Amino acid sequence: MAINTRAASVALPxxxxxxxxxxxxxxxxxxxxxxxxxxxxxxVIAPYNPEIGALGERFRPPFWQTGGSEAHLLxxxxxxxxxxSRLIFGARVSMVVGFTAVIFAGIVGTALGILAGYxxxxxxxxxxxxxxxxxxxxxxxxxIFLAAIIGPSEMNIVIILGLVYWTRYARVIRGEVLSLKExxxxxxxxxxxxxxxTIMKKHILPNVLNSAIVLGTLMLGVVIVTEASxxxxxxxxxxxxxxxxxxxxxxxKGLMAGYWWLTVLPGACIMLMVLSANLLGDWLRVKxxxxxxxx
Amino acid sequence: MRKFIVRRxxxxxxxxxxxxxxxFLFVRVTGDPxxxxxxxxxxxxDLEQVRQQFGLDRPLIVQYGTFITSLLRGDxxxxxxxxxxxxxxxxxxxxxxxxxxxxxxxxxxxxxxxxGIIAAVRVNGWWDSAGKIFSLLGLSxxxxxxxxxxxLFFSVFLGWLPSSGAGTPAHVIxxxxxxxxxxxxxxxxxxxxxxxxxxxxxxVKLARLKGLPExxxxxxxxxxxxxxxxxxxxxxxxxxxxxxAVVVETVFAWPGIGxxxxxxxxxxxxxxxxxxxxxxxxxxxxxxxxxxxxxxVIDPRIRLER
Numbered sequence: 001m002a003i004n005t006r007a008a009s010v011a012l013p014x015x016x017x018x019x020x021x022x023x024x025x026x027x028x029x030x031x032x033x034x035x036x037x038x039x040x041x042x043x044v045i046a047p048y049n050p051e052i053g054a055l056g057e058r059f060r061p062p063f064w065q066t067g068g069s070e071a072h073l074l075x076x077x078x079x080x081x082x083x084x085s086r087l088i089f090g091a092r093v094s095m096v097v098g099f100t101a102v103i104f105a106g107i108v109g110t111a112l113g114i115l116a117g118y119x120x121x122x123x124x125x126x127x128x129x130x131x132x133x134x135x136x137x138x139x140x141x142x143x144i145f146l147a148a149i150i151g152p153s154e155m156n157i158v159i160i161l162g163l164v165y166w167t168r169y170a171r172v173i174r175g176e177v178l179s180l181k182e183x184x185x186x187x188x189x190x191x192x193x194x195x196x197x198t199i200m201k202k203h204i205l206p207n208v209l210n211s212a213i214v215l216g217t218l219m220l221g222v223v224i225v226t227e228a229s230x231x232x233x234x235x236x237x238x239x240x241x242x243x244x245x246x247x248x249x250x251x252x253k254g255l256m257a258g259y260w261w262l263t264v265l266p267g268a269c270i271m272l273m274v275l276s277a278n279l280l281g282d283w284l285r286v287k288x289x290x291x292x293x294x295x
Numbered sequence: 296m297r298k299f300i301v302r303r304x305x306x307x308x309x310x311x312x313x314x315x316x317x318x319f320l321f322v323r324v325t326g327d328p329x330x331x332x333x334x335x336x337x338x339x340x341d342l343e344q345v346r347q348q349f350g351l352d353r354p355l356i357v358q359y360g361t362f363i364t365s366l367l368r369g370d371x372x373x374x375x376x377x378x379x380x381x382x383x384x385x386x387x388x389x390x391x392x393x394x395x396x397x398x399x400x401x402x403x404x405x406x407x408x409x410x411g412i413i414a415a416v417r418v419n420g421w422w423d424s425a426g427k428i429f430s431l432l433g434l435s436x437x438x439x440x441x442x443x444x445x446x447l448f449f450s451v452f453l454g455w456l457p458s459s460g461a462g463t464p465a466h467v468i469x470x471x472x473x474x475x476x477x478x479x480x481x482x483x484x485x486x487x488x489x490x491x492x493x494x495x496x497x498x499v500k501l502a503r504l505k506g507l508p509e510x511x512x513x514x515x516x517x518x519x520x521x522x523x524x525x526x527x528x529x530x531x532x533x534x535x536x537x538x539x540a541v542v543v544e545t546v547f548a549w550p551g552i553g554x555x556x557x558x559x560x561x562x563x564x565x566x567x568x569x570x571x572x573x574x575x576x577x578x579x580x581x582x583x584x585x586x587x588x589x590x591x592v593i594d595p596r597i598r599l600e601r
């Protein structure tokens with residue numbers, strides 16, 4: 001019977017890495033993939049240069065409103081820059097910053113989590129006490145502080161977000177490692193004479209990777225919102241780069257005049273991306289990692 | 296019990312010490328700290344004076360000693376922009392932040408608890424799905440965007456509410472909503488899971504077996520017990536709200552701590568930024584300690600652990 005099910009599962013294309021694709025969040029994944037494609041081909045799709053505007057064309061509404069035109073489908077901002085083009089290039093900023101920061105934080109956090117969990121004793125104490133101390137300050141406040149010190153640039157934002165968020169991974173991964181290291185396969189590896197290094201690399205790491213991926217997907221939304229908040233506050237991606245958070249900050253200039261498209265559209269993009277990442281993360285959590293279901 | 300409190304207190308102090316060390320090191324490792332500690336546009340002589348004053352040419356450990364002793368004396372430095380001690384500035388803004396946090400908390404509980412209960416009672420039903428969507432939206436919508444869209448609607452288009460500032464009850468409504476929105480979702484999630492746990496317990500089963508009406512079971516037996524973790528979280532979240540409101544306060548020009556932090560970055564007023572980070576860390580460490588100790592007082596099992 002067992003052999004039968006295995007054979008059947010191999011034949012099914014809807015199964016990979018032992019995961020059934022039932023209830024797969026098609027729409028969120030499609031949205032994320034769409035945003036990724038837009039980000040990759042931004043310079044092909046965007047109708048205008050996102051950083052150069054024509055002051056004569058300031059505050060044009062989207063095409064369906066009176067005063068709008070087909071030339072600027074989603075209107076223009078306070079410098080006459082095309083909103084659609086800025087949104088398209090903004091996707092690139094969000095994607096690049098979001099993914100690199102999540103991966104950076106993930107690598108640091110997972111490595112430290114494994115070290116703390118497996119080696120125990122003082123290594124564990126040091127890493128976990130630092131984690132606790134860093135978790136005490138709200139992520140955004142900490143990020144603002146770091147940004148104030150090292151100054152804003154796209155690269156620095158990634159570093160800052162990585163420095164702020166590795167602690168989340170370290171906590172969860174350490175907990176997993178603590179239970180993993182009591183399992184038979186690890187004990188056997190010790191008996192077989194594997195070095196600590198080998199055990200951590202070959203036996204522990206592959207087993208915590210699922211959790212790290214789930215966490216990473218869930219963190220993507222958090223990181224994107226933090227990046228947008230930093231840019232909104234003026235310590236994120238520096239202008240005139242088109243980042244969604246920066247567009248919201250600029251949009252505030254036209255808010256009281258009722259230029260809604262400058263506020264609603266970039267925020268809607270952030271929301272779509274974050275919501276999709278969260279839905280995908282939720283699904284992955286249930287599918288890949290039964291232990292994280294309670295999170 | 297005393298042993299537990301002492302150990303827990305030790306951890307908290309250690310956390311604070313580590314936090315101050317990291318902040319201290321970040322300032323000094325990433326470049327010339329004198330540039331941060333001196334007003335923007337200061338002369339070379341001023342820079343030199345700051346170096347002398349803070350002993351920036353001395354070994355790090357000595358510098359840290361001076362740094363931490365002045366902090367312990369409540370000396371967080373002088374604001375470049377306001378020309379007053381940073382601590383005074385911080386304390387003068389704190390009441391506004393607390394007011395906003397309390398309003399946001401009230402809103403988040405009024406929304407979060409009832410929806411959480413309904414979702415748990417009608418688990419997997421229509422209400423539950425609606426609640427899931429609500430909590431997902433709450434956790435996914437950036438609070439500052441919620442704030443901006445509300446300004447657009449209620450201030451610009453409808454003209455019902457003031458768009459910024461503080462002073463009247465009407466000023467509190469929108470910032471409280473924008474800030475509380477995220478927490479409402481979090482409180483709803485916790486109420487739901489806590490209710491589900493309690494509803495599956497023996498004493499609720501017994502209450503049902505006794506033949507009590509379902510409404511009474513839910514209100515009298517389940518709800519009261521399910522509320523404990525929610526209120527604990529709410530207590531912690533209140534302190535967190537005071538410290539995470541920076542974007543919301545910026546959007547609504549609300550004169551709280553968050554706004555102070557924002558002014559700190561825009562005016563390159565580094566002592567303000569540093570003090571805000573340190574004090575928010577201290578506040579959160581303290582409230583966590585308080586909750587742990589209170590829990591240990593209530594539940595002996597916790598203090599026997601480890």
